Amino acid sequence: xxxTFLNKTALITGASSGIGEALALQLAQxxxxxxxxxxTQARLEQVASQIKGFGRKALVLPTDLTDAQxxxxxxxxxxDTWGRIDFLFSNAGQYYRSPIAKLATxxxxxxxxxxxxxxxxxVLSALPAMLARRSGHIVxxxxxxxxxxxxxxxxxxxxxxxxxxxxxxxxxxxxxxxxEVTIAFPGRVDTPMIAHLSVPWIxxxxxxxxxxxxxxxxxxxxxxxxxxxxxxxxxYYFQVFAPRVADFAVRFFHLEGWEHSGRGGx
Ligand SMILES: NC(=O)c1ccc[n+]([C@@H]2O[C@H](COP(=O)([O-])OP(=O)(O)OC[C@H]3O[C@@H](n4cnc5c(N)ncnc54)[C@H](OP(=O)(O)O)[C@@H]3O)[C@@H](O)[C@H]2O)c1
Numbered sequence: 715x716x717x718t719f720l721n722k723t724a725l726i727t728g729a730s731s732g733i734g735e736a737l738a739l740q741l742a743q744x745x746x747x748x749x750x751x752x753x754t755q756a757r758l759e760q761v762a763s764q765i766k767g768f769g770r771k772a773l774v775l776p777t778d779l780t781d782a783q784x785x786x787x788x789x790x791x792x793x794d795t796w797g798r799i800d801f802l803f804s805n806a807g808q809y810y811r812s813p814i815a816k817l818a819t820x821x822x823x824x825x826x827x828x829x830x831x832x833x834x835x836x837v838l839s840a841l842p843a844m845l846a847r848r849s850g851h852i853v854x855x856x857x858x859x860x861x862x863x864x865x866x867x868x869x870x871x872x873x874x875x876x877x878x879x880x881x882x883x884x885x886x887x888x889x890x891x892x893x894e895v896t897i898a899f900p901g902r903v904d905t906p907m908i909a910h911l912s913v914p915w916i917x918x919x920x921x922x923x924x925x926x927x928x929x930x931x932x933x934x935x936x937x938x939x940x941x942x943x944x945x946x947x948x949x950y951y952f953q954v955f956a957p958r959v960a961d962f963a964v965r966f967f968h969l970e971g972w973e974h975s976g977r978g979g980x
Contacts, residue, residue: 718934720745723796725789727779727836728806730757732905733855736926737803742768744930749773749792749799752806771796779806779832789839798847801933802840804833805855809907810869822869829873834880841893848892853933854881858901858946862953862960864969885938897939898929901946902971913971916945 724741728734730752738748742765750758750765755776762772773795775788792799810825812818837852844850860878863871878897885895902908904919913919920943932940941947949969952960963969 716744716934718744719801719930722800723747723749723792723798724801724803725749725751725792725799725840726803726805727751727832728855729761730754732907733900733903733922733925733929734803734805735761736922737805737929738772739764739768740923740926740930741801742770742772745770746801747771747773747796749775749788749796751775751777751779751788753778779836780827782831782835785832785835786839789836793840793843798843799840799850801851801853802836802844803853803855804836805853806832807855807857807874807907808870809867811866812869813866814868817868822872825869825873826876829870830876830880833877837880837884844893845891850892851894851896851933851936852881852884853929854878854884854895854897855929856881856897856899858899858941858949861899861941861946861950862964864964866970894936896929896933896937898932899939899941899946900925900929901943908971910973911971912974914967914969916967917969917971 719741724746726734726738729738729750738750738761741748747770748765750761752758758774762774765772777784777788779785807829810821812821854877856874856878859867859871860874881897888895902913902917902919903922903925905922928942929940941950949960
């Protein structure tokens with residue numbers, strides 16, 4: 715087994731649920747100590763107790779990441795406690811949908827706060843210590859929607875595209891700094907975030923565990939970008955070479971899915 719994560723430290727945001735929780739548990743199983751950030755303390759405590767069951771240390775840091783000062787303070791707590799952050803998984807996020815014709819800019823701002831600015835704040839808080847040590851790996855969890863947007867996800871997609879752009883420049887600016895950057899672009903994942911959404915067979919939800927495993931494999935290989943699952947790559951290639959064909963595929967396969975919230979779909 716690879717020793718990439720053995721006796722290392724990781725900070726994961728959105729660790730109380732879904733992909734973040736799965737990343738936390740798999741990292742602990744591979745010998746990593748894990749600091750956990752989300753708002754729901756009780757859920758973080760449950761994840762922490764499982765991490766301790768694997769014989770690793772866990773730090774529970776209940777934090778609202780839309781509060782920049784609280785975010786900085788949580789990062790400094792990890793640095794003060796463990797002296798370093800080897801892996802930073804910037805994963806917390808929320809899903810916002812609205813057709814553009816009905817878009818309230820306030821909703822867009824809300825999405826930008828959690829899906830973009832909170833990630834920037836987290837990275838800027840952790841980066842100086844990584845640069846000083848010339849070591850560290852930043853992993854940004856974007857979404858396949860940032861490679862090919864699906865209506866009516868504008869508030870979510872716009873913020874995730876901003877995050878992907880930030881990550882792309884971050885990786886280039888950190889060239890030869892000793893700090894690695896990986897951006898993950900998962901397709902549909904079976905987590906509470908999209909529990910209200912049924913999706914077509916071609917974009918079937920994968921488990922959070924499978925998603926986390928693929929992300930960690932990509933991080934071990936120091937990949938710049940991770941697109942998953944494999945069929946998402948096909949849509950991505952269509953988007954690059956023939957965007958209207960990709961538009962057609964989105965419509966034809968109903969990639970927006972069907973909401974079962976009693977509102978009769980999208
Ligand atoms: N599920 C998918 O299909 C999918 C696909 C591609 C990418 N993603 C991305 O993967 C990431 C994880 O999503 P998930 O699917 O695992 O969803 P999830 O199960 O709903 O988890 C979201 C996590 O973010 C945390 N969070 C939300 N707002 C927060 C805030 N203001 N401050 C601190 N923590 C906050 C939540 O914890 P609290 O509520 O306790 O704060 C939770 O731990 C997101 O960035 C999402 O965009 C998901």
